[in-house]
Amino acid sequence: MRIDYGKQKIFSKDISLTKKALKKPFLTQGKNVNLFEKKIQSFLKVKHSIVCNSGTSAIHLALSAIELKKNDIVLMPAINFIAAYNMSLSLGARVYLVDVNPITGQMMPENLLKVIKENRLKKIKVIITMYLGGAPENILSFYMIKKKFKCFLIEDSCHAFGSSYKINKKIYNIGSCTHSDISTFSFHPLKTITTGEGGAVTTNNSKIASKILLLRSHGLFRKNIKKYWDYQAKSIGFNYRLSDINCALGVSQMGSIQKIIKKRNKVVKLYKKKLLKLKKFISLPLYSKNIYSCCHLMLVSINFDKLKSNKEFFFDYMNKELIFPQQHYIPLFKVCKKKIDKKKFVNTLEFFKKSVSLPIFFSITTKQIDRVVNSIEKFIKINLRKNEKLF
Ligand SMILES: Cc1ncc(COP(=O)(O)O)c(C=O)c1O
Incomplete structure (x- = not known):
């Protein structure tokens, strides 16, 4: 049976709660929206949580709320999903990409x-x-840089729902926005929890939160809630609402979040143990001790230079074994054919050359993890260079 790099976990209570929502009078703009937002708010310990219909719309809402406009300057990591890049360009901003750490793939403050x-x-x-992958590195450094340059700091936390970090013995959740202005999340099926498609924006800034609420629903505003038929446009806006059906699934999934994160951490631990024998060829990113990751991805770095092969052959080999690892991510400048000076992205290119995401999901079994590790071992054995030994 095939093993994909990720898979959602739908519990039976998720199905019954979602079914219930289908029988309610309001399929959208009903009570589940508020309930889901409240659950996120109290889980992350943040003042405002606004749900929307994707992680991409969450980023668009955040950038629109800070009034990002033509020629404004945006900085982001070169190893990235395309959403933040696209949304910035769609508002006319000038995007500067930043080289990453060659092992973690994350933007480095320096x-x-x-x-x-x-x-x-x-x-x-x-x-x-x-x-990237869910490990929130260098939070304080980014916060200091934000302070120094008096700019906004938005965390695209789509990989990090349920991750946290410790500063001076105090634990903060990603999305609490203690050291940022806004956090954005995705509830795509492969994220920590899912609503099918979905997303959320969190912030402690009430002005930003009210702007996002308006933008989410056409910019429309009712002076008197009882006069439901009387409304005005206060700003431009979109329809980025998340339906009550999706929110019901979200509410239910929130009840399993700790269980999900615990399991994902266990899977990472198992992989670590089992991959140790291949340490000559495979290394795992080392993260700071003061962070706790939701383990969205199982990133490994394969030293193809020691083999008579490359990543493309690796993917082909694994696919033949019915295992489907993934690439997180192809550098943005390659995906978007943006001209760059390669000398300034040495780490990004190094990360790209070696990094692979192995299968990780709630219901992955020890047998399946063994199958993945054994297939990697076979691939290495077949492709060993002369004079190179497996162990
Ligand atoms: C880092 C990151 N940002 C943004 C997004 C966009 O989220 P969505 O697919 O919900 O629009 C994703 C989704 O894969 C992501 O991984």
């Missing part, structure tokens, strides 16, 4: 400062961080 300095950037509008 590289961020380098890009700011080299390009003599004075008026930065927003820095968008992204915690």
